Amino acid sequence: MRFIVVIFIALALLAGAIEPARALPIGAAIAGFIGLTGTLATVVGTAIAGAIGIGFSYLSQTLFGKKPQQGVGGVSGKLQSGGALPRFFILGRAMTGGQLRYGGTWGEVDNTPNAFLSMVIKLSDLPVQGLAEIWVGGEKVTWNPAATPGGNGVAIPEYRNDSKDHLWVRFYDGRQTAADSLMVSKFAGSAHPYLPTRVGTGIAYVVMTARLNDKLWSGLPQYKFVVDGIPLYDWRADSSAGGDGAQRWTDPSTWAGSPDNPIVIAYNIIRGIRFAGKWFFGGQTVAAPQLPLSTWTAAANECDRLVAAIGSGTEKQFRAAGEISLEALPADVLAELMKACNGRLAEVGGIYKPHVGAAGSAIFSFTDADILTSDKQSLEPFPSLDQAVNAVTAKYVEPGEGWVQKDAPPLYSLTLEADDGGRRQAVDVDYALVFSGTQVQRLMKAARDESRRFRRHNLPMPSYCSIFEPNDFVAWSSDRNRYSGKLWRIDAVQDLANLNSGWTLTEVDPSDYNLGALTPIVIAPTLNLPPAAxxxxxxxxxxxxxxxxxxxxxxxxxxxxxxxxxxxxxxxxxxxxxxxxxxxxxxxxxxxxxxxxxxxxxxxxxxxxxxxxxxxxxxxxxxxxxxxxxxxTPDVAEGMTQQQAYELALNTNDARGSMQELQRQLDEVIDRIALDGAENVGADYIQRAAIRGDLVAAIQQVTQAYIAGDTAIADQTTAVNVKADQMSAGGFVKFAATAAPSGVDVRFQIFLNAGSVGTPNWKEAGMVLDIVGGVSRCMFQVDKFSIGNGATNVVPFAIVDGVVYMSGVVIKSSNSVVQLDLRNDAMIFTEP
CATH class of the missing domain: 2.60.40.10 (Immunoglobulins)
Incomplete structure (x- = not known):
C-alpha cells in the first residue's frame, strides 16, 4: 500500500543531520510536522479519512502551536566565544557575528604598551565567495575588498583619527594555504602561540586589528560581518544537465556565486553539501534522478521571476539567505526555505518535487461520474473558528537596519474579521531566511489567502488516477457541489487495497497571489554616532x-x-x-x-x-x-609697517616712471585719509602679496571718496606687480574725478611696464583719457601703432596736444589716397 502526501518541508529521509539517510513512517512524520497527536495522528497514518488537514498551510500550523526550530537561519549578530561552539556556514548574503577563535594585544605606540588588539573571528566553516560588508558598533563602515592590505591589513577610513589609522581588516575566504602572517609574527612566541600551522583550511575568517583609543572604543570593539556565502550548484547553468553553462555537480570549482534562490538552496541541501569530497550537511544518499529537473527548474524560475518593487523597479519574487548552524536539522532548514517562497515539497516514493507560488494549470479534469461510489467520500467545508486565520504579523531580516529582525507591516482585513464573527485571529510568523520587506508582504498575503481556501475533499478515485501525485492541480466539475471546472490541489495520494487511489484535495485560487498595494518600508537610521566633536x-x-x-x-x-x-x-x-x-x-x-x-x-x-x-x-x-x-605677517626687517611692506612688494627697484607716480599718489591717499579734520571719509584699502625668495606677486587696490575743503574727490586704483630675479612686470588702472565750485575734472589712466630695468628689453606703454579745464584729450605712449585693420602700416609715432607725429605713413580712405607730408615735425593731410 502506498500513502503519498505533501510534506512541505519534510523529508523523513533528512530527519537526522549526522546519520545515514533512513526512512521513517510517513504518517508519523506528517503528524509530527503539523503538531497532531493521539488518535488523530494514528488515523493520519492508517486511513485516508484522517488525511484531511495535512494540507494546512504553515499559518494554520503556527496557529496550532508549532514553534520555530532553533538554530535555523536568521542572523547571529553577536560574537560567540568559547570552546564548544557549533559549526556553521552561510547561505546567500547574510550577516554573522562570527566566532572568536583567537585574540591578543601587542605593540607599543607613544610609550603605551599593548596598544593593538587583534582578534581572529571565524565567519564560516565552509569557504565563502567574499566579505561584502563590515559593521562596527552598529554602523556600516567603508570596506573595499579589492584594496591591497598593508602591514596590519586594509585600513577602515571611519576609524582614522588624528591622521592615524585605528582599525584594519585582513580577510580569508577559506581557500588560503598559509596562516595569517601578522598573527604569527606577533604571537608565535606568546604563552598561547599562534603557530604557522593555523591555516584554517576551508574556514573563512577575518583578523580585526584595532589600535586601542578611549575616544573610539568603549570596551572591546563590536563587529558584525555580511558574508557572500558558500557557492552552490545550479543545474540551470549546467549544459550537461539540460541547462546553459559550465557548472558541473562533480566539480564544485565550477559553481558560481552564492545563490539566494530558495529552490536552488533546497536542491543542494537535499543532495548534500560537501567540502573536499566529504559530506558536511544535508542528504547523504540522494541521487540526481530523485530530483527531476523539470519540476525543480520550474520552481527555481518562479523564484527568480521579476516582480514589482515598492516605488519603481523590480526584484526577484522569492529569495532566501541566512546563517545555518549544524545543530539544525536539514528538514527544519528546508521548512524555512519553503516558507521563504510559499513553497510545498512533496516526496513521492523517494522522488522529491517542489511547487512554488500560485496554483498551476489543471493537468486533469474530472466530474462526479469519475469518483468511485464503492468507497466513502468526505468533505470539510469549513474549519472551526479557532483554525481560521484572518490576520498576519511577521518578522524578517532587514539589511537597511543593520541586518536585524524587523516587524513587517501587519496584514489586517476588517472584511475577513467580520466573516469570522468579528474577531481577529492573528498569526505571527518568523521569516528567518527572508531579507526583503516587499517579499515578506507578498508571502503574508498569499499565505493568508491560501489558508482561507477552506474546502477539502477526500475522494476515492479509479486506478487510472494513481499516476497523479501531490502538488498536481486538477479541475473538478460537480453538479452535487455546484462546481464548474473548479481548481484543486492534490495534497495526498493513497493506494487503496483494490488498486484504486484515494485523493485528498484542497481548493486553490491563483488570485491569492494578486498582491495589490505594498506598504512602503520605513528604514530607521543605523548610525551609531558618537558625540559631536x-x-x-x-x-x-x-x-x-x-x-x-x-x-x-x-x-x-x-x-x-x-x-x-x-x-x-x-x-x-x-x-x-x-x-x-x-x-x-x-x-x-x-x-x-x-x-x-x-x-x-x-x-x-x-x-x-x-x-x-x-x-x-x-x-x-x-x-x-x-x-x-x-x-x-608684517615685514619688520627695516622697521617698516605692514602698509609699507605691501608698498615694497608692489614697488620694487624695478618699477619706474608712472609706477613710481602711482605709488606717490597712493601715499597721498593714505596720508590724506589720516589727516585731522577730514570729513565724510570713505576709503577701502586691499592688498595681497606672496613672496618667496626672489619671487614676488602682489596686488593692491585703493578706493576712496572724501571731501577736502570745498572739493569732492572720488578715485579708484588697482595695481599689480610680479617679479622673478631681475625680471618684472606690472601696471595700474586708475579712474579719478573731482568736483568744486570752480570746475570739474575726470581722468582715466592705464600704464604697463615689463622687462629688466636698464636693458633694451624694458618696455612701457600707457594711455590717458581725461577732461581737464573743459578740454578732452587722448594721449598714448607706445613703441608702435597700427591704423586700419592692423595688418600693416605699423610705424613709430607720438601724439602731443592733438598733433600726430609720424613718418612714411600712407592712410587709405574710402575713395582716395591721403598723402602724408612732414612739415615742421607736423603731419599734414592733403588730397592728391
Missing part, C-alpha cells in the same frame, strides 16, 4: 610686530580663543605656509585660560601663513580643528 570657539589669527631691545623687531602671529569652556586643559595649534601647505609649527599651550598666545618661532616677515587650533580635552573625547585662517 567640540569646536574651538572664537578662534582668530592676526599679524603682530613684536618689539625687542634697541629697536629690534620680529614678525609674529597672535592666536586667540574663548577660554571659558569646561573640561579643557590646553589648546593645540598648527601654523603652515599658505603657498604650499608646509607645516612649520605644531605646538600646544597649557595656558588655555589666557585666551591668547603670541607665536614668533619659525615665523618670517612679509609671509602669508595659515593657522588652525583646537581645544585639548581633559577627558578622553573628540575635539575638532578649526578651519585654516589666513594671516600675512
Amino acid at each position: 567640540q569646536m574651538i570657539i572664537d578662534w582668530s589669527a592676526t599679524p603682530v610686530t613684536i618689539n625687542g631691545d634697541e629697536g629690534s623687531q620680529r614678525a609674529g602671529i597672535r592666536l586667540a580663543w574663548d577660554p571659558n569652556v569646561d573640561d579643557v586643559d590646553g589648546v593645540q595649534f598648527e601654523i603652515r605656509l599658505a603657498v604650499d601647505g608646509t607645516v612649520i609649527l605644531q605646538s600646544e599651550t597649557d595656558r588655555y585660560d589666557a585666551g591668547a598666545i603670541l607665536i614668533s618661532q619659525n615665523i618670517l616677515g612679509r609671509t602669508q601663513y595659515q593657522a588652525r587650533g583646537r581645544y585639548r580635552p581633559a577627558s578622553p573625547r573628540d575635539t575638532a580643528w578649526s578651519g585654516w585662517l589666513n594671516v600675512l
Whole structure:
C-alpha cells in the first residue's frame, strides 16, 4: 500500500543531520510536522479519512502551536566565544557575528604598551565567495575588498583619527594555504602561540586589528560581518544537465556565486553539501534522478521571476539567505526555505518535487461520474473558528537596519474579521531566511489567502488516477457541489487495497497571489554616532610686530580663543605656509585660560601663513580643528609697517616712471585719509602679496571718496606687480574725478611696464583719457601703432596736444589716397 502526501518541508529521509539517510513512517512524520497527536495522528497514518488537514498551510500550523526550530537561519549578530561552539556556514548574503577563535594585544605606540588588539573571528566553516560588508558598533563602515592590505591589513577610513589609522581588516575566504602572517609574527612566541600551522583550511575568517583609543572604543570593539556565502550548484547553468553553462555537480570549482534562490538552496541541501569530497550537511544518499529537473527548474524560475518593487523597479519574487548552524536539522532548514517562497515539497516514493507560488494549470479534469461510489467520500467545508486565520504579523531580516529582525507591516482585513464573527485571529510568523520587506508582504498575503481556501475533499478515485501525485492541480466539475471546472490541489495520494487511489484535495485560487498595494518600508537610521566633536570657539589669527631691545623687531602671529569652556586643559595649534601647505609649527599651550598666545618661532616677515587650533580635552573625547585662517605677517626687517611692506612688494627697484607716480599718489591717499579734520571719509584699502625668495606677486587696490575743503574727490586704483630675479612686470588702472565750485575734472589712466630695468628689453606703454579745464584729450605712449585693420602700416609715432607725429605713413580712405607730408615735425593731410 502506498500513502503519498505533501510534506512541505519534510523529508523523513533528512530527519537526522549526522546519520545515514533512513526512512521513517510517513504518517508519523506528517503528524509530527503539523503538531497532531493521539488518535488523530494514528488515523493520519492508517486511513485516508484522517488525511484531511495535512494540507494546512504553515499559518494554520503556527496557529496550532508549532514553534520555530532553533538554530535555523536568521542572523547571529553577536560574537560567540568559547570552546564548544557549533559549526556553521552561510547561505546567500547574510550577516554573522562570527566566532572568536583567537585574540591578543601587542605593540607599543607613544610609550603605551599593548596598544593593538587583534582578534581572529571565524565567519564560516565552509569557504565563502567574499566579505561584502563590515559593521562596527552598529554602523556600516567603508570596506573595499579589492584594496591591497598593508602591514596590519586594509585600513577602515571611519576609524582614522588624528591622521592615524585605528582599525584594519585582513580577510580569508577559506581557500588560503598559509596562516595569517601578522598573527604569527606577533604571537608565535606568546604563552598561547599562534603557530604557522593555523591555516584554517576551508574556514573563512577575518583578523580585526584595532589600535586601542578611549575616544573610539568603549570596551572591546563590536563587529558584525555580511558574508557572500558558500557557492552552490545550479543545474540551470549546467549544459550537461539540460541547462546553459559550465557548472558541473562533480566539480564544485565550477559553481558560481552564492545563490539566494530558495529552490536552488533546497536542491543542494537535499543532495548534500560537501567540502573536499566529504559530506558536511544535508542528504547523504540522494541521487540526481530523485530530483527531476523539470519540476525543480520550474520552481527555481518562479523564484527568480521579476516582480514589482515598492516605488519603481523590480526584484526577484522569492529569495532566501541566512546563517545555518549544524545543530539544525536539514528538514527544519528546508521548512524555512519553503516558507521563504510559499513553497510545498512533496516526496513521492523517494522522488522529491517542489511547487512554488500560485496554483498551476489543471493537468486533469474530472466530474462526479469519475469518483468511485464503492468507497466513502468526505468533505470539510469549513474549519472551526479557532483554525481560521484572518490576520498576519511577521518578522524578517532587514539589511537597511543593520541586518536585524524587523516587524513587517501587519496584514489586517476588517472584511475577513467580520466573516469570522468579528474577531481577529492573528498569526505571527518568523521569516528567518527572508531579507526583503516587499517579499515578506507578498508571502503574508498569499499565505493568508491560501489558508482561507477552506474546502477539502477526500475522494476515492479509479486506478487510472494513481499516476497523479501531490502538488498536481486538477479541475473538478460537480453538479452535487455546484462546481464548474473548479481548481484543486492534490495534497495526498493513497493506494487503496483494490488498486484504486484515494485523493485528498484542497481548493486553490491563483488570485491569492494578486498582491495589490505594498506598504512602503520605513528604514530607521543605523548610525551609531558618537558625540559631536567640540569646536574651538572664537578662534582668530592676526599679524603682530613684536618689539625687542634697541629697536629690534620680529614678525609674529597672535592666536586667540574663548577660554571659558569646561573640561579643557590646553589648546593645540598648527601654523603652515599658505603657498604650499608646509607645516612649520605644531605646538600646544597649557595656558588655555589666557585666551591668547603670541607665536614668533619659525615665523618670517612679509609671509602669508595659515593657522588652525583646537581645544585639548581633559577627558578622553573628540575635539575638532578649526578651519585654516589666513594671516600675512608684517615685514619688520627695516622697521617698516605692514602698509609699507605691501608698498615694497608692489614697488620694487624695478618699477619706474608712472609706477613710481602711482605709488606717490597712493601715499597721498593714505596720508590724506589720516589727516585731522577730514570729513565724510570713505576709503577701502586691499592688498595681497606672496613672496618667496626672489619671487614676488602682489596686488593692491585703493578706493576712496572724501571731501577736502570745498572739493569732492572720488578715485579708484588697482595695481599689480610680479617679479622673478631681475625680471618684472606690472601696471595700474586708475579712474579719478573731482568736483568744486570752480570746475570739474575726470581722468582715466592705464600704464604697463615689463622687462629688466636698464636693458633694451624694458618696455612701457600707457594711455590717458581725461577732461581737464573743459578740454578732452587722448594721449598714448607706445613703441608702435597700427591704423586700419592692423595688418600693416605699423610705424613709430607720438601724439602731443592733438598733433600726430609720424613718418612714411600712407592712410587709405574710402575713395582716395591721403598723402602724408612732414612739415615742421607736423603731419599734414592733403588730397592728391
